Amino acid sequence: MFRSLAPWGALLALLGGLMLPGCGAQHAKGVPASGHKVAIGKSGASDPKPALPWGSSAASSILPGDILVADSHNNRILLVTPQKRIVWQFPSPGQPSPLTDDDDVFFGPRFDEIITNEEGHNVIAIINFKSRKVVWTYGHAGVAGSNPGYLNTPDDAFLYVKAQGQLITVADIKNQRILFIDRSAHKIVKQYGVTGLYRVNPPVSFAAPNGDFPAPQGGMLVTQIGGNDAIWLDKNGKVLRTIHFPSDLYYPSDANFTPQGNIICAFYTKPGAVVIMSPQGKVLWRYSPSTGPRALNQPSLAVQLTNGLVLLNDDMNDRIIVIDPRTNRIVWQYGHTGVSGTAPGYLDVPDGLDILPAGVVPGGNNPIGGHLWSYPGNGY
Numbered sequence: 001m002f003r004s005l006a007p008w009g010a011l012l013a014l015l016g017g018l019m020l021p022g023c024g025a026q027h028a029k030g031v032p033a034s035g036h037k038v039a040i041g042k043s044g045a046s047d048p049k050p051a052l053p054w055g056s057s058a059a060s061s062i063l064p065g066d067i068l069v070a071d072s073h074n075n076r077i078l079l080v081t082p083q084k085r086i087v088w089q090f091p092s093p094g095q096p097s098p099l100t101d102d103d104d105v106f107f108g109p110r111f112d113e114i115i116t117n118e119e120g121h122n123v124i125a126i127i128n129f130k131s132r133k134v135v136w137t138y139g140h141a142g143v144a145g146s147n148p149g150y151l152n153t154p155d156d157a158f159l160y161v162k163a164q165g166q167l168i169t170v171a172d173i174k175n176q177r178i179l180f181i182d183r184s185a186h187k188i189v190k191q192y193g194v195t196g197l198y199r200v201n202p203p204v205s206f207a208a209p210n211g212d213f214p215a216p217q218g219g220m221l222v223t224q225i226g227g228n229d230a231i232w233l234d235k236n237g238k239v240l241r242t243i244h245f246p247s248d249l250y251y252p253s254d255a256n257f258t259p260q261g262n263i264i265c266a267f268y269t270k271p272g273a274v275v276i277m278s279p280q281g282k283v284l285w286r287y288s289p290s291t292g293p294r295a296l297n298q299p300s301l302a303v304q305l306t307n308g309l310v311l312l313n314d315d316m317n318d319r320i321i322v323i324d325p326r327t328n329r330i331v332w333q334y335g336h337t338g339v340s341g342t343a344p345g346y347l348d349v350p351d352g353l354d355i356l357p358a359g360v361v362p363g364g365n366n367p368i369g370g371h372l373w374s375y376p377g378n379g380y
Contacts, residue, residue, distance in 0.1 A: 057081040057082060057083065057085070057087070057358065058082075058358055059082065059357075059358040060082035060083070061307075062082060062307075062309060062322055062331055062332045063082040063305070063311070063322065063332065063355075064305060064306065064307070064355060064357055064358060065082075065355050065356045065357040065358045065359075065360070066079050066080060066081050066082070066087065066355070066356040067079070067080045067081075067082075067311070067320060067334070067353055067354075067355060067356075068105050068106075068107065068114065068353060068354040068355070068356060069105070069313070069320060069334075069347065069350050069352070069353050070102045070103060070104055070105040070116060070313075070350060070351050070352035070353065071102075071347050071348060071349075071350055072101050072102050072103055072315075072348070072349045072350065072351040072352070073101070073340065073348035073349040074342055074347070074348045075097040075099045075100055075101070075102065076089055076090060076091065076097055076099065076102070077089065077090040077099070077102060077105050077114065077116065077127070078347075079356065080320075080334055082332075084334055084345065086344060088129075088362075090114070090127055090132050091132065092132060098125075098134050099116065099118060099125065100118050100120065100121040100123075100141070100142075101118050101119055101120035101121050102116045102117075102118055102125075102351075102352070103116070103117050103118065103119035103120070103154075103155060103351045103352055104116060104117050104119075104155065104156050104157065104254075104301070104351065104352030105352050105353070105354055106156075106157070106158055106159070106352075106354045106371075107354050107356065107362070107371065108126070108159040109159065109160065109161045109368040109369075109371075110161075110365075110366045110367070110368055111129070111356065111360050111361075111362045111363075111364075111366050111370075112128070112129055112130070112362055112363050112364070112366070113126050113127065113128055113129060113135070113159065114126070114127045114129060115127075115157050115158065115159045115168065116157065116352075117154040117155055117156065117157040117170060118139075118141075118154075119153055119154060119155055119173075119351075120153070121139075121141055121142055122139045122140060122141070122142065122143060122144050122145075122150070122151045122152060122153065122154065123137055123138070123139035123140070123141050123151070123154075124137065124138045124139055124151070124154055124157045124168065124170060124181075125137050126159065126183075128363075129362035129363050130362065130363030136183060138151070138168070138181055138186065139151040139154065144174070146175045146195050146196060148187065148188060149186075151170070151172050151175070151179075152172060152173070152174040152175045153172070153173040153174040153175075154170045154171070154172055154173070155170070155171040155172075155173050155210045155211065155212075155254075156170065156171050156210070156211050156212050156213065156254060157169070157170040158170075158212065158213075158214065158373075159183075161368060165182060165183065165184055166182075166183035166184065167180055167181065167182060167183065167189075168180070168181040168183055169181075169212050169220070170212065171209045171210050171211055171212045171222070171223075172209075173208055173209060173210050173225075174208075175195050175196060176193050176194065176195065176196060176197055176198050176199075176205065176206050176207070176208065176209065177191050177192060177193035177194070177195050177206065177209070178191065178192040178193055178206070178209055178212050178220070178222060179191055192206070192222070192233070192237055193205050193206040193209065198226065200224065200226060200227040202222065202224070202227075202231045202233070202239055202242075203231070203233060203237045203238070203239060206222065206224055206226075206227075206231075207224050207225065207226025207227050208224060208225035208226045209222050209223065209224055209225075210223050210224075210225055210252075210253055210254065211223030211230070211252075211253065211254040211255055211256070213254065213255065213256040213257070213373055214256075214257075214373045214374070215232055215233070215257060216257070216261075217234065217235060218234070218235030219232060219233050219234045219235055219240065220232075220233045221233075221255055221256060221257065221263070223252050223253065223254060223255040223265065224252070225251055225252065225253075228244065228245050228247075228249070228250055228252055229242055229243055229244045229245060229252070230242075230243045230245075230252065230255035230263055230265060231243075232279070241279050241280075243255070243263050243277055243279065243281055244281055245265060245267075245275065245277070246275065246283060246286075249267045249269075249273050249275070249288075250267065250269065251267055251268045251269050252265050252266075252267055252268075253265065253266045253267065253268040253299070253300045253301065254266060254300060254301040254302075256301075256303060256372075256373055257373065258276060258303075258304040259304060259305075259306050260304075261279065262276050262277060262278055262279065262284060262304075263276070263277050263278075263279065264276045264277075264302050264303065264304050264310070265277070265302070266296075266299040266300055266301055266302040266312060267288075267299070268298045268299065268300050268315075269298060270296075270297050270298055270316065271288065271289065271290045271291070271295045271296055271297065272288070272295075272296030272297060272298055272299040272314070273286065273287060273288035273296065273299075274286070274287045274288075274296070274299065274302045274310060274312060274323075275287075276304065276310075276325075285325050287310070287323060287325070287328055289328075293330075293337060294328070294329075294330060296312075296314050296317065297314060297315070297316040297317040297338070298314075298315045298316040299312050299313060299314045299315060300313060300315050300351055300352070301313050301351075301352055301353060303353075303355075303372050303373075305322075305355075305372075308324075308325065308326075309322050309323065309324055309325070309331065310322065310323045310324075310325055311353065311355075312353075313350045313351060313352060313353050314350075315349050315350060315351050316349065317335075317337050317338055318335045318336065318337070318338060318339060318340045318341075318346070318347045318348060318349065318350065319333055319334065319335030319336070319337055319347065319350070320333070320334045320335055320347070320350055320353060321333045321334075334347070335347040335350065354371075354372065355371075355372050357370050
């Protein structure tokens, strides 16, 4: 990991050895270990006939719906209610997983599909929620590359519905580019950045872009590891703002907009940090305990909910948590801090999340919208 910019060629060589989110070093396993099947039901108890096999539970005072979790080192995706019940998972319990290192998971526009980027496996996959089948992929499994059809450490794949068809965007980190992929044609139709050129000069070139979140009016918020910043682009790729993060923090990950129009970003470090900043660059909130149970260990995504609470995946602590910014206390947690496992209530490097709002039934006839990152004109 780097703390400051050096000549870009040297940094590009260094980047090849970086532990990017989702590619972290293995850490000591705890009990329960591999081989335990995840039961669908209450945490720690089997419930073969859940009341809500496809739908969202009622919202709680903390969470607006169920949480979709990329349980990356277990190669699975879970849907967990605010009451900590697993109501859906991919693959089905006991089935082999077609996923390897599912780094992020986001619902498609109508919540009937899930898109995930297998960061360490160099593949993007789309999964039909109802059938639990992979219906689309891009990339060559386990093979990094930059030619058409290849990826190198893809991050944050999003699925959009446009007038001309469905579009996937992804931050192709080690190729130093943001890609726009036509789903039906299976080809790149637009690109930001120069393939292989590590240089802080957006939108011409980027320095390890690891986020490409939707922005208002069809724009995009690109996170640069090497620039320690987030670049707000308009729908044509023009830079509207550059948000520079505090100089004592490094390795920004997955910056995105809050409901109030500010920018929230996690920092993939140990101890980790989360900041909320105004578009003008003022720090509005910071969470960075250095020790104790509140300390973070390489968090890669934080989002602010409409109730003001902050939801994040604390990757190497093997947990998903909710923080109350008013008190800086953890008010909800799924997973056992620093103990990985496969049994109900356990995770192994959760590296991404999304929200299924209460009342939405995946696979049903849902309207486009209602996502955490929905903005007017962004395709949803």
